[in-house]
Amino acid sequence: MTWPPPSRCAVFTPPGGRAMWLAAALFFGLLRVPAATQAQEKTEAKAEAKTEAKTYVGSEVCQACHEEVFKNFQKNPHRSVETGSRAEWKGNACESCHGPGSKHAEAAEAAEIRNPAKLPAAQSEAVCLACHSNKPPRVQSSHAKNEVACVTCHTMHKSQEELVRRAPAAVNQQCAGCHTSVSAQFRKPYHHRLAENAMSCVDCHNPHGSFLAASQRTVFASEPACVQCHADKRGPFVFEHAPVRLEGCAGCHQPHGSSNPRMLARPQVRTLCLECHANIGVTTAQPTTTLGGIPPAFHDLRSPRYQNCTICHVKIHGSNVSRALLR
Amino acid sequence: MRLAALLFISIAMLAQTAPEEKPVPAERSLTGSVDLGYRWISGVGGSFDTYRSIVDLGEGPKLFGVDLTLAQPGNKFFDRAEIHGNNWGDPYNTARARIVKTGIYDFSADYRNIAYFNFLPSFANPLIDRGVILNERSFDIHRRMANFNLELRPGARIVPYVSYTRDSGHGRGITSFVSDANEYPVATHPRDKNDDFRGGVRLVHKRLHVTIEEGGTRFKDDQNVFTSDHNSGNRSTPVLGQQLFLDRLVQAYGIRTSGSYTRALLTANPFEWLELSGQFRYSQLHGDVSYNQDNSGQFVQLQPFLFFTREVTLLSGQASQPHIAGSFGAALRPLRRLRILENWTTDRLHTASSALLDSQLFNTPADTVTLSTPSADRLVWNYSTQQIEVLFDVTSHLMIRAGHRYVWGNASNRAPQLGDPSGIETGEIRRQAGLAGIAFRTGQKLRLNADFEGSPGDRTWFRTSLNEYRKFRARASYQLFNSLLLAADFSLLNNNNPAPDIQYSLRNRNTSLALEWAPAGAKRFSLSGEYTRSTLSSDALFRIPQTLEQDRSFYRDRAHIASGFLDLHLPASGRVTPRLSFGGSFFKASGTRPTSYYQPAINLFIPIGPHVEWTTQWRWYGFREPLYGYEDFRSNQLMVVLRLTR
Numbered sequence: 001m002t003w004p005p006p007s008r009c010a011v012f013t014p015p016g017g018r019a020m021w022l023a024a025a026l027f028f029g030l031l032r033v034p035a036a037t038q039a040q041e042k043t044e045a046k047a048e049a050k051t052e053a054k055t056y057v058g059s060e061v062c063q064a065c066h067e068e069v070f071k072n073f074q075k076n077p078h079r080s081v082e083t084g085s086r087a088e089w090k091g092n093a094c095e096s097c098h099g100p101g102s103k104h105a106e107a108a109e110a111a112e113i114r115n116p117a118k119l120p121a122a123q124s125e126a127v128c129l130a131c132h133s134n135k136p137p138r139v140q141s142s143h144a145k146n147e148v149a150c151v152t153c154h155t156m157h158k159s160q161e162e163l164v165r166r167a168p169a170a171v172n173q174q175c176a177g178c179h180t181s182v183s184a185q186f187r188k189p190y191h192h193r194l195a196e197n198a199m200s201c202v203d204c205h206n207p208h209g210s211f212l213a214a215s216q217r218t219v220f221a222s223e224p225a226c227v228q229c230h231a232d233k234r235g236p237f238v239f240e241h242a243p244v245r246l247e248g249c250a251g252c253h254q255p256h257g258s259s260n261p262r263m264l265a266r267p268q269v270r271t272l273c274l275e276c277h278a279n280i281g282v283t284t285a286q287p288t289t290t291l292g293g294i295p296p297a298f299h300d301l302r303s304p305r306y307q308n309c310t311i312c313h314v315k316i317h318g319s320n321v322s323r324a325l326l327r
Numbered sequence: 328m329r330l331a332a333l334l335f336i337s338i339a340m341l342a343q344t345a346p347e348e349k350p351v352p353a354e355r356s357l358t359g360s361v362d363l364g365y366r367w368i369s370g371v372g373g374s375f376d377t378y379r380s381i382v383d384l385g386e387g388p389k390l391f392g393v394d395l396t397l398a399q400p401g402n403k404f405f406d407r408a409e410i411h412g413n414n415w416g417d418p419y420n421t422a423r424a425r426i427v428k429t430g431i432y433d434f435s436a437d438y439r440n441i442a443y444f445n446f447l448p449s450f451a452n453p454l455i456d457r458g459v460i461l462n463e464r465s466f467d468i469h470r471r472m473a474n475f476n477l478e479l480r481p482g483a484r485i486v487p488y489v490s491y492t493r494d495s496g497h498g499r500g501i502t503s504f505v506s507d508a509n510e511y512p513v514a515t516h517p518r519d520k521n522d523d524f525r526g527g528v529r530l531v532h533k534r535l536h537v538t539i540e541e542g543g544t545r546f547k548d549d550q551n552v553f554t555s556d557h558n559s560g561n562r563s564t565p566v567l568g569q570q571l572f573l574d575r576l577v578q579a580y581g582i583r584t585s586g587s588y589t590r591a592l593l594t595a596n597p598f599e600w601l602e603l604s605g606q607f608r609y610s611q612l613h614g615d616v617s618y619n620q621d622n623s624g625q626f627v628q629l630q631p632f633l634f635f636t637r638e639v640t641l642l643s644g645q646a647s648q649p650h651i652a653g654s655f656g657a658a659l660r661p662l663r664r665l666r667i668l669e670n671w672t673t674d675r676l677h678t679a680s681s682a683l684l685d686s687q688l689f690n691t692p693a694d695t696v697t698l699s700t701p702s703a704d705r706l707v708w709n710y711s712t713q714q715i716e717v718l719f720d721v722t723s724h725l726m727i728r729a730g731h732r733y734v735w736g737n738a739s740n741r742a743p744q745l746g747d748p749s750g751i752e753t754g755e756i757r758r759q760a761g762l763a764g765i766a767f768r769t770g771q772k773l774r775l776n777a778d779f780e781g782s783p784g785d786r787t788w789f790r791t792s793l794n795e796y797r798k799f800r801a802r803a804s805y806q807l808f809n810s811l812l813l814a815a816d817f818s819l820l821n822n823n824n825p826a827p828d829i830q831y832s833l834r835n836r837n838t839s840l841a842l843e844w845a846p847a848g849a850k851r852f853s854l855s856g857e858y859t860r861s862t863l864s865s866d867a868l869f870r871i872p873q874t875l876e877q878d879r880s881f882y883r884d885r886a887h888i889a890s891g892f893l894d895l896h897l898p899a900s901g902r903v904t905p906r907l908s909f910g911g912s913f914f915k916a917s918g919t920r921p922t923s924y925y926q927p928a929i930n931l932f933i934p935i936g937p938h939v940e941w942t943t944q945w946r947w948y949g950f951r952e953p954l955y956g957y958e959d960f961r962s963n964q965l966m967v968v969l970r971l972t973r
Contacts, residue, residue, distance in 0.1 A: 077429075080430060080482050117771075118770065118771075120723050120724075120726075121726075121766070122718075122720070130533075133531065133534075133594045133596060142778075145668075145718065145764060146764065146802075147766035147768065147776060160407075161396075166423065167394065167411055167413075168413065168421065177804075178816070179802075179816065180815075180816040180841045180857050181816045181817075181818060181837035181839040181859050184837075184839060184857065184861065184890075185888075187888045187890060187912050187914050187924075188914055188916075188924070189381050189914065189922060189924045189950060193419050196414065197414065197419075197421070198413070198419030198420070198439060198441055199439075211606060211652065211654055211672065218608075220542065220544060220588055220610060221542070221589070221608045221610035221650060222608040222610070222650065223610075223650075228492070228494065229441075229472060229494060231494045231496075231519060231520075231521035231546060232496065232517070232519045232548060234584075235614070235646070235648065235678070236584070236612050236613075236646040236647065236648035236680070237646060237680070238614070238616055238644040238645070238680040238681075238682050238704060239680070239704050240678050240704070240706045242706055242708075242738065242740045242788075243788075243789060245676060245706060246708055246710075246788045246789070247789060247792060251789070251791075251792075259884055259922050261380075261445075261447045261449070261450045262445070266865075266880075266882050266919075267919050267920035271880045271882065274869045274872075275790060275831070275869060275880050276790050276791060278829075278869040278870060290787065290788065290789050290790050290792075290829070291738065291740060291752055291753075291788055291789055292789055292790065293742060293752055294742060297872050298872055298873055299872050299873065300872075301871065301872060303453075304454070304455050305453040305562075306453075308450065308452070308453070308463075308464070310451060310464055311451050311453055311463050311503050311561070312503060312505045312510050314464070314502050314503055314505070320580070320614070320618065320642075320644060321580075321616070321618045321642050321682070321684070323702060323704065323741075326505040327504070327505060327578070
């Protein structure tokens with residue numbers, strides 16, 4: 001059996017060399033290193049050296065003890081590592097993540113093998129990202145920053161359904177495990193149809209990170225996921241309503257759920273509109289610095305006829321005909 | 328059709344030319360479940376329109392779920408096929424299929440059909456004081472979305488892929504036809520469709536990943552409005568002795584948008600200690616508009632003032648929208664315990680448009696006024712952020728981080744002002760924000776993370792945008808015993824804009840507690856539940872339009888939200904061990920719009936055989952709004968489901 005070079009299993013190699021330090025200094029001006037950290041590094045480097053003495057034994061050796069895991073693994077897409085086109089891990093799928101297993105096989109000690117589920121999140125992630133580098137925003141995602149490692153959501157050894165949950169109910173249940181208060185918003189009367197399993201959290205959010213805030217999924221080039229279903233709100237419009245572009249849908253709507261019709265942020269449409277179109281900019285000597293300073297509308301808001309602005313401003317998301325968004 | 332044929336041929340050819348793999352022990356299997364059933368509804372008490380707007384479940388036979396997986400290792404054409412579906416027979420149904428030949432192709436198709444019914448008597452009802460219940464912004468439409476994705480040679484170094492997405496909407500509704508001094512509720516027939524095609528390639532190397540994607544999009548909106556009924560509109564008083572009315576209306580929108588877009592994504596890991604990522608996105612959309620309107624009745628135009636009996640309007644317009652966005656990120660690990668994350672993004676959007684509106688106003692055939700109104704509009708938006716964060720692993724269990732974000736940008740928008748109909752207003756955003764966070768975990772038992780973000784505020788887009796704010800969020804989960812998991816989630820947002828003419832303040836707080844308890848492996852019972860307390864308060868100054876006096880807009884929403892289920896294993900009868908589960912969810916809010924919404928439910932599961940289970944469910948929906956009593960509803964539902972598993 002041809003084993004891959006041992007260094008491949010070293011996820012974090014302590015950096016060295018002038019080039020790195022120069023780059024670091026140029027990028028961020030970071031030059032100070034705490035002494036305690038250096039000592040710690042030496043200890044860990046020794047541990048690493050110890051690891052390097054280990055050798056690869058092949059998945060068949062693992063199977064002898066971990067029969068159940070091996071059996072489940074045959075239904076897992078990661079099985080392609082064992083048989084797939086990338087020759088370097090052929091026959092060593094288990095050790096591609098767990099590192100060389102010779103000592104573990106000899107001693108049958110858990111301490112002698114790497115378990116990504118028990119590693120600090122950043123190290124565990126690095127094991128996965130060694131192959132799955134196709135997650136560019138991952139680096140900046142809030143999951144990554146909060147030490148939510150890949151293995152928190154993806155169960156590696158079991159069936160494909162458990163590795164990547166795709167059924168809406170399963171996805172929603174998994175997200176709700178941590179995002180309890182967000183999940184509760186969907187219990188409000190006006191909500192997107194998550195509880196009905198017609199949608200899932202990942203329809204709108206990309207858990208691996210996103211170009212947009214709140215890990216909002218992008219569609220088409222770089223538009224928020226909302227327009228994938230609400231294509232009629234996408235535009236471009238001849239007459240745009242600026243907040244739709246600048247603030248996004250959440251400027252006026254509570255997309256997870258609301259007590260108010262249409263998932264609006266306020267129960268009355270007029271208060272929602274007037275909070276921006278406050279009729280103030282034109283009445284004070286010093287104009288306000290914020291957008292939305294339309295001329296005063298002298299409607300009598302005591303009349304129900306004027307209490308819902310969208311009765312007349314029907315194309316509130318943007319119009320192709322009327323500057324006042326009337327048709 | 329041709330695309331489908333091409334795809335099929337490509338798949339077949341790829342399958343034919345598949346490299347020989349070493350023989351795999353064949354384990355062909357069909358697994359999954361099918362849920363068939365029937366739902367009875369006792370009859371909806373109260374407002375049926377509100378019931379449809381919120382719940383919208385109907386009576387009759389249903390296919391509640393399908394979840395089938397066919398594994399065929401060694402098959403020439405595929406080695407895995409999946410079909411999933413939900414809620415067929417209900418207003419929201421979904422289907423998903425996926426066929427995979429490992430290393431050769433991965434094809435998936437998603438479909439969903441979502442009914443949007445919205446007719447709330449309290450919403451957009453200008454005639455409520457006359458006792459007329461008519462929501463003039465209501466609709467009953469279906470949106471259908473389908474997405475097809477084919478990836479070739481997944482897992483290889485070069486992975487080409489193609490995708491097609493279609494989204495369409497059609498139905499009917501009520502909207503307003505607005506004419507000066509009066510508006511008329513009329514029937515509308517929205518009809519729009521969006522097609523999106525894209526293809527790309529992923530290049531995967533050990534230390535480099537590149538994705539390049541090119542796409543095109545086509546959108547059309549053919550909404551039309553037609554009425555031939557006499558309609559007095561919402562105005563009850565005459566204008567200078569003339570009663571305004573609408574006799575006939577045709578409005579036809581013809582909107583066509585098309586464009587292309589390019590995306591490029593890159594991740595590079597040149598050294599163990601450095602990870603780089605970047606994105607570039609560009610799109611160019613162009614829209615053409617034609618609009619026809621023909622209405623007759625009695626109307627008035629206020630500027631210049633004239634009465635007329637017929638109006639014919641034609642509009643042609645176009646809009647163009649280039650949109651460029653990009654980002655660059657770097658993750659530097661100068662030390663094993665230290666990470667530095669740097670990120671920069673920019674987003675630049677520019678809409679430029681023009682239109683020509685020609686109107687002919689007829690009083691008599693001989694008395695015609697022709698108006699031609701050219702207009703142009705623009706929206707410019709430039710937005711950038713720069714963020715740096717330092718993450719430090721204090722121990723293997725504890726990570727702390729701190730950072731800084733700077734947000735800057737500008738926008739300009741045409742906003743007609745009194746005496747300056749072509750006025751342009753400009754806005755700026757400038758925001759310095761401090762970031763901090765902590766993550767702590769002890770093995771699998773305890774996990775805790777917390778985030779803080781705060782900014783002293785400077786300039787912002789809108790009066791209610793984030794300005795002087797503080798965000799805090801903390802999440803924790805604790806596996807107290809193997810059988811008991813506790814979780815907590817807390818979030819807080821305080822946002823203020825203290826400018827004298829704004830005085831905006833927002834306080835939003837959510838506190839959640841959840842537990843999962845399954846003693847003895849849930850052999851006898853298990854309990855799951857969560858409770859959330861959510862409060863939101865908002866205050867802002869505005870001026871009352873008719874008097875220009877200053878007033879305060881305030882909103883309060885204080886909600887209790889809970890859900891839970893207790894599962895009991897009932898005593899066995901022969902080989903059958905039935906299960907009973909009861910619980911449900913409740914929502915109760917007080918404040919500006921007090922609301923309560925209860926959904927208790929009881930389920931009885933009876934395993935009939937090793938692969939067959941019978942479920943009976945009772946569920947109650949109760950919705951109550953003290954301020955809008957005419958929207959209350961309640962409904963009993965009984966459902967039986969036969970689950971077949973394999």
